[in-house]
Amino acid sequence: MKRWLFIIGILIILILAGAWIFLLLASDETKRDIYNTFGFTGETEDGVVENIIDTLLPGLPPERVPLRQLTTRRVAGYTEVQKASSTPEMYFVEAGTGYVYTLNLQDGSERRLSNITIVGAREARITKDGKYAIVKSGDLETGVATIVKLSEQEVQSSDLFDTVIDFTITDENILLYTTYVGNDVTARSYDPESKATKTLFTVPFNAATILWGEGIDTAHYAYPKTTRELTGHLYKFEDNTIQRVAITGYGLSVMKAEDSLLFSKINDGRYKSFTLQTDSNEQKDMLISFFPEKCAPSKENSFVYCANSTELEDGSFPDAWYRGAVSYSDNIWRFDTRTSDATFVYDTFSAAQREIDVISPFMSDNTMSFYFKNKNDQTLWVYDLTFTDNN
Amino acid sequence: MRYLYIAFFLLASPLFSYAQFSADGMLGTNLSIQSMPEYPSPGEAFELSIDDYGGGAYGAEILWYRNDTLIPNTANARKITLTAGDVGVKEVISVVFKKSNGVTNTLKKEFTPMFLDIIVEPQTHVPGFYQGRALASVGSTVNLTALLSDGETLIKRDLVYLWKYNLTVIEGGPLRNRNEVSFKMPQDSYTVVSVQVSTPSGEILAKESTIIPLATPEVHFYEVNALYGVELKTITGDFNMIADSATIVAEPYFIDSNTFNYPDILEWKINNSAARSNSSNPYIITLQKTGDPGAATLDFHVRNTDILLQGAKNQIKINI
Numbered sequence: 001m002k003r004w005l006f007i008i009g010i011l012i013i014l015i016l017a018g019a020w021i022f023l024l025l026a027s028d029e030t031k032r033d034i035y036n037t038f039g040f041t042g043e044t045e046d047g048v049v050e051n052i053i054d055t056l057l058p059g060l061p062p063e064r065v066p067l068r069q070l071t072t073r074r075v076a077g078y079t080e081v082q083k084a085s086s087t088p089e090m091y092f093v094e095a096g097t098g099y100v101y102t103l104n105l106q107d108g109s110e111r112r113l114s115n116i117t118i119v120g121a122r123e124a125r126i127t128k129d130g131k132y133a134i135v136k137s138g139d140l141e142t143g144v145a146t147i148v149k150l151s152e153q154e155v156q157s158s159d160l161f162d163t164v165i166d167f168t169i170t171d172e173n174i175l176l177y178t179t180y181v182g183n184d185v186t187a188r189s190y191d192p193e194s195k196a197t198k199t200l201f202t203v204p205f206n207a208a209t210i211l212w213g214e215g216i217d218t219a220h221y222a223y224p225k226t227t228r229e230l231t232g233h234l235y236k237f238e239d240n241t242i243q244r245v246a247i248t249g250y251g252l253s254v255m256k257a258e259d260s261l262l263f264s265k266i267n268d269g270r271y272k273s274f275t276l277q278t279d280s281n282e283q284k285d286m287l288i289s290f291f292p293e294k295c296a297p298s299k300e301n302s303f304v305y306c307a308n309s310t311e312l313e314d315g316s317f318p319d320a321w322y323r324g325a326v327s328y329s330d331n332i333w334r335f336d337t338r339t340s341d342a343t344f345v346y347d348t349f350s351a352a353q354r355e356i357d358v359i360s361p362f363m364s365d366n367t368m369s370f371y372f373k374n375k376n377d378q379t380l381w382v383y384d385l386t387f388t389d390n391n
Numbered sequence: 392m393r394y395l396y397i398a399f400f401l402l403a404s405p406l407f408s409y410a411q412f413s414a415d416g417m418l419g420t421n422l423s424i425q426s427m428p429e430y431p432s433p434g435e436a437f438e439l440s441i442d443d444y445g446g447g448a449y450g451a452e453i454l455w456y457r458n459d460t461l462i463p464n465t466a467n468a469r470k471i472t473l474t475a476g477d478v479g480v481k482e483v484i485s486v487v488f489k490k491s492n493g494v495t496n497t498l499k500k501e502f503t504p505m506f507l508d509i510i511v512e513p514q515t516h517v518p519g520f521y522q523g524r525a526l527a528s529v530g531s532t533v534n535l536t537a538l539l540s541d542g543e544t545l546i547k548r549d550l551v552y553l554w555k556y557n558l559t560v561i562e563g564g565p566l567r568n569r570n571e572v573s574f575k576m577p578q579d580s581y582t583v584v585s586v587q588v589s590t591p592s593g594e595i596l597a598k599e600s601t602i603i604p605l606a607t608p609e610v611h612f613y614e615v616n617a618l619y620g621v622e623l624k625t626i627t628g629d630f631n632m633i634a635d636s637a638t639i640v641a642e643p644y645f646i647d648s649n650t651f652n653y654p655d656i657l658e659w660k661i662n663n664s665a666a667r668s669n670s671s672n673p674y675i676i677t678l679q680k681t682g683d684p685g686a687a688t689l690d691f692h693v694r695n696t697d698i699l700l701q702g703a704k705n706q707i708k709i710n711i
Contacts, residue, residue, distance in 0.1 A: 074619060096618035120620050122520075138620075143519075204545070205510040205536050207524050224510055225524035229604050233508045233538075244478070244506040244540035246434055322523040323611060323644070324624040375623070 066387040067351040070103060070371075071110075074378035076135065077124030078371065079169075080364050088364065090371075091133070093124035095378055098135045100126070100150060105382075114155045118146050127173035132192045134175055136164055145177070147192055160190065168212040176212050176220075178203070187237070189216045201237040211256045221245070221261075226253045227319055228266055246283075247276060251318070255292030257304055260337045262292050264312070271312040275337050286335065288342040291318065294330065296361035296370065302338045305345070305370045305385075307331070307358030327376055329355040332383055345388050356381065421445035424486060424500040430597045433478035433504040433542070440470040441486060441498075451488040458483055475504040478542030506540040507597040509586055513576070515608075516651035518642040520623060526606035527576040530698040531647040537570040537586045539597060550596070553587040567591065578700075580605050608646040608703040610691055615640050615675060630689075631710045636679045640672075641691035643703055650695040650702065660690040678709065686710050 074095035080088045081102070090103040091113070098118025102111045114133070122143065123136040133148040145164035149156045160177075165185065167177035175190040185203040187210070190196070203210075203222050211221035219238040226232060232252030234245040247254065249265025256262075257275075264273045273286035288308070295306035307330035311317045320326045332346040348356040357375040364371065370383040423442045431437035439455075441448065455465040457473070465471045476482050481503045489495045512534040513527035527533050535554065539546045554561035554572050557579065561572050576582065585600035612626040615638040626639070641659075643651060659666040659676050668676050678689070687709045694702025 096616075096620075119618075122620065138519075204538055205512060206534075207512050209522075224512070225522065227524040227526065229526055229606070230511050230524060231508075231601055233506070233510070235538075241544040242540075243544060244508070244538070244542075246478070246506075248508070319523050322521055324613070324622075325611065325627065327624070378619075 064384070065351070066346060066384050067348060068382050068384070069352070070105075070108070070380040070382055072379060073101075075373055075380045076121045076378075077126065077133075077360075078362075078373075078380055079126040079128065080362075080369075080371075081126065081128060081130035082365070083130060088366075089130070090380075091126045091130055092380060093121060093126065093133055093135055095121055097121060098124070098137065098146065098148070100133045100148060102130075113150050114148050116146075116148055116155055116157045118148075118157075123167075125167060125169045125175070127169050127192070128171055129173055131173065134160075134167060134169065134192075136167070147175075149192070162188065166208075166210045168210075170212075170215050172215060174216060176200070176216070178208070178210055187220065201240070201242070203235075203237075204242065209254075211254060213256075221254065221256060223247075223252055223254055226251060226322075228317070229319070232265075234261070234263070245276070246281065253292045253318070255295050255297070255304070257297035257337055258299065258302070260302075262286075262290075262295065262297075262304060262335075262337065264289060264292055269315075271317070275340060284340050286340050286342065288333065288335075290333065290335070293318075294358050294361060295335075296363045296372075297337075298363050298367045299365060300367045302336055303367075304335045304337055305361065305363060305383075306333045306335060307348075307356075307361065307372065308333050327355060327357040330358045332370065334388065346383060348383075422447050422498060424484065424498050426500065426502075428598070430507075430595070430599075431475040431502065431504055432506055432599075433475055435475050435504070436472055437475055438470060438472050439484060439500070443469070448488050451490050454487040454489070456485040456487065459485070475502065478504055478506055478540065480504070480542075503541075505542075505546075505597045506538075507586070507588060507599040508538045508540075509584060509599055509601045510536040510538065511584070511601065511603055512536070513603075513606075513645070514573075514648050515606075515645045516648050517644055518613075518621070520621060521644075526645045527582075527603055528606050528608050528645045528647065529576060529578050529700040530695075531576050531645075531701070532573050533576050533603065534571065534573050535584060535586070537588065537599075539570075539588050546596075549591055551589050551591055553589070555585045556582050565589075576603070576605065578605070606645045608643060608701065610641050610643050610693065610703045610705040612689075612691070612705065612707050613640050613642060614638070626707050629708045629710055632678065632680060636677060637709075638670075638675060638677045639689065640675045641693070641705070642674070643693055646693065646703060647695070647698075647701055650693070650698075654693045654702075655696040656692060656694040656702065658690075658692050660688075660692075662687050663690070680711050684711050 076093045076095040078090060078092035081091045082088045090105055093100050098121035099112055100114040102113055118135045118137050120137040121135045124133055126133045131150055135146045135148060136143045138144060145160040146157050147160060162179035165178045169175055178185050178187050185206055185208050187200040189198045189200055205224060207225040208222045209225050213220045219236050221234055221236050223232045223234045228251035231250050234247040234254055236243045236245050247263050251266040254261055254263040259278055261276045261278060264271050271289050273289040274283055276283045289312050290306040290308045295304050297304045309328040309330045311328045329349045331348060334343045334345050355376060358372045359375045361372040368385050370385055372381055374381060421444055425440050425442045427438045453467045455462040455471055484500045486498045487495055513525045514532040514534060515525045515528055517525045537552055551565045551567050552569050553565045556574050561574055582603045583600055584603055587595060587598045589595045614622045616622055621640055657673050659668060688706055689709055690706045692704035
């Protein structure tokens with residue numbers, strides 16, 4: 001009797017030990033998934049789309065408000081994706097991980113589209129059709145660009161052969177980028193579908209800021225990187241020629257609108273803003289000055305929305321701002337490039353009770369939303385322009 | 392003999408007087424139109440003045456014309472200010488001198504405004520995330536590129552470039568097809584760089600100059616996040632160490648790239664005691680909390696001992 005009891009006891013212990021080992025191994029699998037997020041620089045890991053993860057943003061106001069914080073995650077890049085017969089969705093790439101999410105702009109829920117880890121993801125662009133995300137990781141000057149194919153069945157990634165310095169995506173879902181070819185900065189296009197590459201133009205200097213056109217064959221612009229200590233000049237690249245545009249000055253910064261160029265430069269020690277009509281070359285002074293990198297043009301009218309604060313009065317701007325030594329609490333303004341009129345739109349600090357230093361602004365295609373990132377924490381925000389008269 | 396001298400002087404005086412007149416017989420050859428700047432850019436304001444130190448235009452009525460059209464409100468002016476026309480469009484400025492005896496004479500000056508830009512690219516270190524342009528510091532290499540444009544496109548044909556910084560001619564003389572040159576930044580607060588572009592036959596097409604200010608190298612500290620990389624806000628004053636460890640990078644701005652890559656001095660100090668970077672990147676240090684809470688100072692110093700101004704140091708306080 002005692003022997004049977006002893007054997008049964010041993011069997012029970014063995015079964016329990018087996019179950020414990022099984023659970024232990026299973027939990028190790030889970031841990032491996034989590035730790036993959038925190039690899040070291042330059043690594044990417046392929047994977048498949050996970051189940052839908054819905055997360056309601058904490059603190060999202062239930063009522064409709066003009067200014068909303070869309071993400072608590074840091075955002076490397078974002079775009080509004082319009083798929084057939086649906087309302088636009090916001091796609092964004094998380095900084096640091098390179099994960100791609102879609103965001104429901106109505107209820108604030110997020111869904112992860114890609115779990116391919118791109119460690120150190122800093123800059124990203126997403127095609128308008130939502131099929132590809134181009135994610136740049138590492139150093140902004142020498143980083144690697146990873147192309148992530150977003151698909152419901154399988155998510156794939158591949159690295160672009162060239163080192164990517166500056167990049168954008170056209171409305172036709174073509175990647176435009178600059179790369180070093182020898183000592184020159186060369187602009188190229190890359191079609192993620194056909195994988196075809198084409199050389200577009202070569203910039204005759206290295207420290208260049210590029211203003212990309214809407215398509216491969218449209219005009220692109222470039223000027224030397226901005227500093228208030230040195231002069232800048234604007235060049236237009238079109239039809240295999242380089243044309244000098246009549247825009248020059250210390251601290252030059254330029255933004256391209258529908259039919260005009262908006263630029264700011266230092267006049268008598270202070271930043272001053274101007275518009276130049278691209279068809280007539282007519283130049284006008286703006287009544288209120290702004291910094292073009294904090295502006296986004298409308299695609300439907302002559303309005304440009306800008307974030308503006310006291311930065312232009314600061315004698316060290318923009319150099320100290322680029323360095324991260326100062327930050328600003330911006331308000332939103334609307335400019336009319338035809339009349340040069342400026343209208344105050346919104347005080348972001350009063351609404352958010354925190355400093356919002358606007359970077360990467362973008363106007364939605366329907367001109368209803370002004371999106372931007374807060375430089376202070378890299379989160380994504382939107383200002384609803386339907387709250388503004390005559391948007 | 393004395394009479395011979397007087398006779399010779401009297402007979403010869405018309406010859407001296409004639410030397411004061413130009414080919415058609417009225418005004419002095421010393422009369423000319425001066426432009427400041429000499430080769431104005433399109434749309435640039437420039438000043439035209441009559442250089443008449445010989446006095447040949449004395450008492451003459453002066454009329455200014457631009458492409459044969461009288462320039463209003465410039466009658467009898469010896470100095471006028473105009474705005475240069477469109478790029479690549481030739482303009483002729485004429486000055487007509489009318490003497491009281493009815494004799495007239497005309498001086499002409501032709502302009503074809505062109506854009507001549509000097510792109511200044513100092514080869515000093517700035518962090519990869521910095522979106523602005525690097526500035527020049529003492530002894531750093533500065534790359535210069537001249538871009539000449541006639542309005543249609545950049546002119547890349549056979550041209551001769553004469554480069555100068557302050558009073559020094561770069562490489563000692565004109566350089567054929569060399570629109571890109573380099574020089575070492577001198578110690579002056581400001582350096583004036585100029586370029587003159589001409590055809591191989593010597594026709595000057597344009598001149599331009601620009602000022603390069605001397606920057607002082609500086610070091611700024613940034614926290615390094617394991618996931619996100621370098622945080623884009625400088626650590627100024629106190630750094631509160633919340634976690635058990637923190638990684639900090641010292642980012643020098645505007646030190647020469649050679650000094651950045653091969654510094655003679657590169658040192659970290661914690662509370663004035665030498666500390667060692669535990670990273671493959673010597674500009675990064677990882678700190679770990681030990682002992683009781685308190686405060687410590689973190690110093691960083693990088694320098695080229697051959698050019699002592701080619702270096703920088705900074706300090707922050709760390710609250711543990």
